[in-house]
Amino acid sequence: MILIAAGTKDITSKLANQVKQAYANGAVLNIRGSATKSFLANSDHDKNTAELITTREHQGIVNYEPGELVLTARSGTRLNDIQKILASKNQMLAFEPPAYGEQATLGGTIACALSGPRRPYTGSARDYVLGVHMINGRGEVMGFGGQVMKNVAGYDVSRLMTGAMGTLGLLLDISLKVLPAPETEKTLVQDLSPTDARKCMIKLARQYLPISAMSYTDRFLNIRLSGTQATVAASAEKIDGEFIHKHETFWHDIREQQHPFFKSDKALWRLSIPAASDWVDIETKLDGDCLIDWGGALVWLTSNETPEKVFAYAKTLGGHARLFRQGNSRSDSRIQPFSPGLLSWHKKIKHAFDPKGILNPGLMHKDV
Amino acid sequence: MTPAQSEFIKALQTLLPVNFLLTDEESLRPYECDGLSAYKQLPLVVALPGNQEEIISIIKLCQKFKIPVTTRGAGTGLSGGALPLENGLLLNLARLNKILDINPDDRTARVQPGVRNLAISEAVSGHGLYYAPDPSSQIACSIGGNVAENAGGVHSLKYGLTVHNILKLEIITAEGELLTIGSQALDSPGYDLLALMTGSEGLLGIITEITVKLLPKPELTQVLLVVFDDVINAGKAVSEIISAGIIPAGLELMDTLAIKAAEDFIHAGYPVDATAILLCEIDGNIPEVGDHTKKIHELCLQCGATEVRIAADEKEQKKLWAGRKAAFPAVGRLAPDYYCMDGTIPRRCLPEVLKRISEMAEEYDLPVANVFHAGDGNLHPLILYDANVTGQLEKTEQFGGRILELCVEVGGAITGEHGVGIEKIDQMCVQFQSLELSQFHAIKDACDEQGLLNPGKAVPTLHRCAELGAMHVHDGKLPHPELERF
Numbered sequence: 140m141i142l143i144a145a146g147t148k149d150i151t152s153k154l155a156n157q158v159k160q161a162y163a164n165g166a167v168l169n170i171r172g173s174a175t176k177s178f179l180a181n182s183d184h185d186k187n188t189a190e191l192i193t194t195r196e197h198q199g200i201v202n203y204e205p206g207e208l209v210l211t212a213r214s215g216t217r218l219n220d221i222q223k224i225l226a227s228k229n230q231m232l233a234f235e236p237p238a239y240g241e242q243a244t245l246g247g248t249i250a251c252a253l254s255g256p257r258r259p260y261t262g263s264a265r266d267y268v269l270g271v272h273m274i275n276g277r278g279e280v281m282g283f284g285g286q287v288m289k290n291v292a293g294y295d296v297s298r299l300m301t302g303a304m305g306t307l308g309l310l311l312d313i314s315l316k317v318l319p320a321p322e323t324e325k326t327l328v329q330d331l332s333p334t335d336a337r338k339c340m341i342k343l344a345r346q347y348l349p350i351s352a353m354s355y356t357d358r359f360l361n362i363r364l365s366g367t368q369a370t371v372a373a374s375a376e377k378i379d380g381e382f383i384h385k386h387e388t389f390w391h392d393i394r395e396q397q398h399p400f401f402k403s404d405k406a407l408w409r410l411s412i413p414a415a416s417d418w419v420d421i422e423t424k425l426d427g428d429c430l431i432d433w434g435g436a437l438v439w440l441t442s443n444e445t446p447e448k449v450f451a452y453a454k455t456l457g458g459h460a461r462l463f464r465q466g467n468s469r470s471d472s473r474i475q476p477f478s479p480g481l482l483s484w485h486k487k488i489k490h491a492f493d494p495k496g497i498l499n500p501g502l503m504h505k506d507v
Numbered sequence: 508m509t510p511a512q513s514e515f516i517k518a519l520q521t522l523l524p525v526n527f528l529l530t531d532e533e534s535l536r537p538y539e540c541d542g543l544s545a546y547k548q549l550p551l552v553v554a555l556p557g558n559q560e561e562i563i564s565i566i567k568l569c570q571k572f573k574i575p576v577t578t579r580g581a582g583t584g585l586s587g588g589a590l591p592l593e594n595g596l597l598l599n600l601a602r603l604n605k606i607l608d609i610n611p612d613d614r615t616a617r618v619q620p621g622v623r624n625l626a627i628s629e630a631v632s633g634h635g636l637y638y639a640p641d642p643s644s645q646i647a648c649s650i651g652g653n654v655a656e657n658a659g660g661v662h663s664l665k666y667g668l669t670v671h672n673i674l675k676l677e678i679i680t681a682e683g684e685l686l687t688i689g690s691q692a693l694d695s696p697g698y699d700l701l702a703l704m705t706g707s708e709g710l711l712g713i714i715t716e717i718t719v720k721l722l723p724k725p726e727l728t729q730v731l732l733v734v735f736d737d738v739i740n741a742g743k744a745v746s747e748i749i750s751a752g753i754i755p756a757g758l759e760l761m762d763t764l765a766i767k768a769a770e771d772f773i774h775a776g777y778p779v780d781a782t783a784i785l786l787c788e789i790d791g792n793i794p795e796v797g798d799h800t801k802k803i804h805e806l807c808l809q810c811g812a813t814e815v816r817i818a819a820d821e822k823e824q825k826k827l828w829a830g831r832k833a834a835f836p837a838v839g840r841l842a843p844d845y846y847c848m849d850g851t852i853p854r855r856c857l858p859e860v861l862k863r864i865s866e867m868a869e870e871y872d873l874p875v876a877n878v879f880h881a882g883d884g885n886l887h888p889l890i891l892y893d894a895n896v897t898g899q900l901e902k903t904e905q906f907g908g909r910i911l912e913l914c915v916e917v918g919g920a921i922t923g924e925h926g927v928g929i930e931k932i933d934q935m936c937v938q939f940q941s942l943e944l945s946q947f948h949a950i951k952d953a954c955d956e957q958g959l960l961n962p963g964k965a966v967p968t969l970h971r972c973a974e975l976g977a978m979h980v981h982d983g984k985l986p987h988p989e990l991e992r993f
């Protein structure tokens with residue numbers, strides 16, 4: 140069965156014309172969906188002089204075939220609407236994207252490539268991107284990838300676009316692989332010291348268990364199980380802890396940063412580190428508080444430490460840091476610095492898609 | 508050999524010991540082709556470096572002398588990606604075959620590119636872990652080649668392709684610089700260069716180290732053999748299983764000719780009078796595997812299966828899989844040569860596509876066996892022919908080309924896992940318009956300004972497409988109309 144939602148609107152030609160015009164005039168464009176993630180923009184990105192180009196009206200689920208596990212939607216489609224239609228067929232976006240606002244669009248979600256608590260167990264946003272249509276910095280409309288699970292024809296531009304924050308092109312529509320929603324989910328909680336929590340997460344991750352999230356904060360380790368009733372019940376027997384009520388709210392709040400931990404005046408740092416990293420002494424090494432997600436592979440840190448110090452710490456663990464939300468004192472270095480070789484590749488690739496540098500320049504990184 | 512080429516070889520000899528540089532025809536011969544033996548070409552020279560430093564010096568020398576480089580892993584590729592270039596250097600990475608580091612707590616392993624795919628799972632097995640992507644060629648193919656092709660396997664339906672199972676790469680660029688892409692963590696800042704490199708067929712950089720993700724082995728695995736007397740029903744069963752919320756670890760379909768060939772060769776116990784069989788593997792925790800097996804059994808019967816066999820033990824599971832894993836060589840016994848295609852289609856189009864392939868088989872008078880990663884819509888039609896009969900290879904290639912065009916027509920792709928290489932270069936003109944092809948060239952130019960890495964593979968020039976366009980006029984629409992015809 141093919142489901143196509145009503146009330147759709149295709150403004151491809153309007154968007155392409157705007158980019159073409161800007162290319163001709165050398166005007167800088169600021170691509171916007173619903174601005175729910177604009178807080179991620181590097182402060183070097185000059186919003187004041189840039190011309191706004193918005194995908195909000197470019198809406199609609201173009202194609203959804205539950206039996207094929209594929210959904211295609213225009214970039215302005217609300218993430219909410221997509222999740223609703225998927226839920227009606229017992230399916231889901233398995234990367235559990237954070238929305239950071241009711242109005243969040245699919246385009247912004249993919250451009251920022253953010254993934255929620257389920258990410259280590261089922262994969263990230265880019266893992267589910269099958270294809271895109273896009274407009275490059277010349278105003279050219281192009282399509283890459285497609286609606287099939289496997290496709291190795293040409294370079295993987297669709298995944299390259301994921302997380303590029305609009306600096307390589309404006310996303311028009313995106314085809315995603317979707318997955319069946321689990322039959323049931325339950326969350327167990329244990330009271331553990333950081334050292335024991337870390338050990339526990341490592342031990343569990345090495346076994347085949349239907350774990351779909353592990354998060355640690357305030358001495359509480361929360362473990363979510365997803366699968367068939369029988370599997371979840373049998374697996375829960377093997378893991379210590381009590382079931383928590385309202386666990387949907389708990390994971391929602393972690394994902395959407397509405398958990399009390401996130402209420403802080405300090406800067407919010409995101410440290411992505413190898414799963415078994417020793418983060419136990421992080422609160423003393425970096426002055427601040429932390430919440431662990433992704434079974435140990437993601438640390439949310441509220442702290443007023445200098446970027447240099449946070450970057451250096453993340454690097455010693457083999458990972459990288461990102462200044463996710465500015466605190467009271469603002470900083471211009473928001474992502475882990477690139478090696479000279481990597482920076483040069485970023486510039487060259489940017490140039491290959493956007494030769495005049497008109498698409499969201501400086502938004503992801505000050506030199507790209 | 509031109510004077511410049513002799514000078515180049517002389518300079519190479521200062522970089523590598525003499526036994527790791529091959530120049531005489533007899534030693535070059537084994538490298539004249541990869542798994543696609545219809546194309547053969549001797550390179551100027553084969554180099555077998557033993558470490559990254561040697562590769563860097565070789566690449567810098569190639570830059571200086573403008574000698575093109577083709578990287579070779581195990582040479583099992585099926586699209587001619589590792590086919591040497593006449594005036595080029597073939598960089599054979601077979602000596603870089605060490606597993607550098609296994610980290611069971613992070614569930615990662617750091618390996619050199621020449622390590623065989625299966626060797627990784629074997630090395631980490633003691634930790635209860637394995638590396639998920641399992642191409643049928645896994646005893647031979649290299650992990651470097653897997654990354655370069657974004658290889659998949661029978662378990663890709665549930666566990667993903669190579670791109671989903673790697674974290675970090677070290678590459679050597681066309682300029683001879685060492686670059687680290689990705690990280691030990693689950694993501695890295697900036698562009699997703701890991702995805703860009705994966706499947707880039709040796710055109711954007713030389714992969715010299717790979718950090719792979721490992722998974723814990725499932726508690727239990729179950730294999731079902733489902734028999735159908737109608738392919739349409741088999742296709743319907745695949746959709747029903749997935750719509751019911753079950754993602755099997757593997758879901759493979761074989762048609763009559765493939766079943767017969769496999770049975771004659773391996774004696775896996777396949778029903779030779781069946782029109783189609785589905786092999787379905789379910790893995791996971793014990794209760795889940797039980798539930799899903801039961802559900803799949805019911806669904807298949809509802810879809811008209813004539814028989815559902817559940818493997819009694821691990822031995823029988825292996826036996827059932829053995830037929831599928833040996834399907835290519837088994838079909839290979841039916842004719843002097845076979846040509847393996849690799850198109851992907853939306854699953855719902857399966858009946859139509861199989862029907863049209865069999866019509867074409869009649870038209871070309873060449874038999875076709877179908878082996879199919881049914882779960883993710885990846886077809887492997889195997890066309891049987893005899894290269895010694897004048898004109899058969901050309902006819903076969905034309906037939907194959909039409910199958911791929913059919914895949915594009917129904918919304919699929921010309922290659923699901925084998926890559927474009929030299930083989931499907933013309934079908935790229937069907938899959939993409941000039942704008943996309945130009946964008947690919949712009950990416951290539953950004954990473955390899957001089958165009959020394961595997962030139963002529965994977966992405967056709969616009970001129971080639973224009974020339975071809977004159978021959979393939981579809982629905983009266985000329986592809987790439989903006990280009991001059993000649």
Ligand SMILES: Cc1cc2nc3c(=O)[nH]c(=O)nc-3n(C[C@H](O)[C@H](O)[C@H](O)COP(=O)(O)OP(=O)(O)OC[C@H]3O[C@@H](n4cnc5c(N)ncnc54)[C@H](O)[C@@H]3O)c2cc1C
Binds near residue numbers: 649924
């Ligand atoms: C019987 C058989 C069954 C097969 N089954 C499958 C299957 O199930 N799934 C599947 O996906 N494939 C399959 N293949 C195809 C093939 O095995 C894969 O494409 C494999 O990934 C190629 O690995 P290789 O080491 O042999 O690479 P090669 O053939 O040596 O090279 C392949 C391409 O990668 C490039 N390359 C190789 N190494 C590097 C490197 N280190 N850095 C940069 N570029 C590099 C080469 O230049 C070339 O373009 C099968 C092949 C055979 C013969």
